[in-house]
Amino acid sequence: MIGNMSKILGQLQDLQQQLKDLTVEGVAGDGLAKVIMNGQQNILAVRFDPDRVTAVAPEVLGQMLAEAYNQAQVESKARAREQVTKVTGLDLANLPGIF
Template sequence: MLGNMTKIFGQLQGLQQTLKDLAVEGSAGNGLVKVFVNGQQNIVSVHFDPERIHSVEPAEVGSLVVEAYNQAQSESKDKTKEVVSKTTGLNLSNLPGIF
């Protein structure tokens, strides 16, 4: 049993690193704002189109960042479910709210 626990623990550590390394992009404003999120739903970076950002009001930029983040987070959750399902062999698609 201890051997199985060690194996499972190793798989979980590998899974955590895989999710940390996963990169997903969300964009808004036809690419004006791009938000990159990892598989842990943490923001990795935010990019603005330097050619167009000056023509947008600050309040609109804030809204675009939120929109891009929400898009990236949703995609990240989907990819995370996929990665966890492949790694564990469990079908997580029927478990609402797990990610």
């Protein structure tokens, strides 16, 4: 039992690192706004197309940023769920609120 617990803890630590290293990108405005996020749903970067950003009203830019963030978050959660399933063998897709 203790040997299994040690193995499980090691797998969970590996999983945490994998999620930290995993990156996804949310894009809005046909590439004008981008949000890069990791598998732990931490924002790593926000980028704007410098050639087009000045032509967009601030409120529209804010909407694009929110759209890019939401897209990145959905993708990040899906990829994290895949990693958890791969490592644990448990399908957590039907458990609301986990991912």
